[in-house]
Amino acid sequence: MRVSLCLMAIACFIAGACAGKLPSFIKPCAASDPNLDQCIASVITGAGPKFAQGIPELGIKPLDPADLGKVVVKNPALNVIFEDTVVTGLAGFRLNNFKINVEKGKVLLDFTANVTLKAHYEMDGQVLILPIKGSGQTKIKITNLNIVIRYTYKTVDGYWTITDHKDTYKMDNAHFKFTNLFGGNKELAATIDRVINEHWEPVVKDIAPTAFDAIINTCVNEGKKLFTAIPANQLLLP
Numbered sequence: 001m002r003v004s005l006c007l008m009a010i011a012c013f014i015a016g017a018c019a020g021k022l023p024s025f026i027k028p029c030a031a032s033d034p035n036l037d038q039c040i041a042s043v044i045t046g047a048g049p050k051f052a053q054g055i056p057e058l059g060i061k062p063l064d065p066a067d068l069g070k071v072v073v074k075n076p077a078l079n080v081i082f083e084d085t086v087v088t089g090l091a092g093f094r095l096n097n098f099k100i101n102v103e104k105g106k107v108l109l110d111f112t113a114n115v116t117l118k119a120h121y122e123m124d125g126q127v128l129i130l131p132i133k134g135s136g137q138t139k140i141k142i143t144n145l146n147i148v149i150r151y152t153y154k155t156v157d158g159y160w161t162i163t164d165h166k167d168t169y170k171m172d173n174a175h176f177k178f179t180n181l182f183g184g185n186k187e188l189a190a191t192i193d194r195v196i197n198e199h200w201e202p203v204v205k206d207i208a209p210t211a212f213d214a215i216i217n218t219c220v221n222e223g224k225k226l227f228t229a230i231p232a233n234q235l236l237l238p
Contacts, residue, residue: 029236065087073210089113107153145171
């Protein structure tokens with residue numbers, strides 16, 4: 001749902017209502033359009049990069065790059081702290097599928113993006129039963145991150161409200177780079193680097209969920225600003 005809010009915030013521009021003014025790059029869609037799914041999909045695809053730049057007049061911050069600040073990962077075997085975390089790539093998402101049932105208030109979003117996270121890290125614990133420790137810079141590249149969201153919504157006091165959701169995600173690959181592992185011990189660092197990238201899937205399960213939550217929460221916060229500012233009857237015309 002949280003990622004869906006981010007992209008539906010883009011979709012809500014189907015009415016082009018931004019502080020009561022239709023942006024010049026938006027053509028409104030109507031609920032009565034027999035090709036409504038295709039119309040909204042086209043608007044999402046076209047408006048996405050512009051939305052990701054942020055909308056200062058509504059207080060909406062940029063999503064690409066997205067400044068996540070501090071992200072803390074804690075599990076029984078591993079502790080990681082990311083500082084000055086920045087994520088890029090969201091503006092380049094590819095919309096695979098979009099469906100909306102206006103009568104039932106149901107939406108499906110299926111999209112893919114290549115995402116890169118950069119941060120200063122501090123890490124101590126175990127990965128794949130191997131000890132790992134370090135402090136330095138990190139880059140995590142996620143290739144073809146595919147997220148599918150199904151959710152329901154309703155109109156409350158003239159504004160859209162999400163009532164239920166189900167999100168799933170998968171990816172083709174993840175590549176990790178941590179500088180200064182083991183205090184700069186190049187031999188140990190090279191071994192860990194090779195192992196975690198050869199076995200990236202379990203490493204993603206240890207590290208990525210918290211990082212994804214931070215990305216999603218950023219989308220939520222910016223999406224909510226748009227939903228609270230723009231009435232539903234301007235987000236989707238009759």
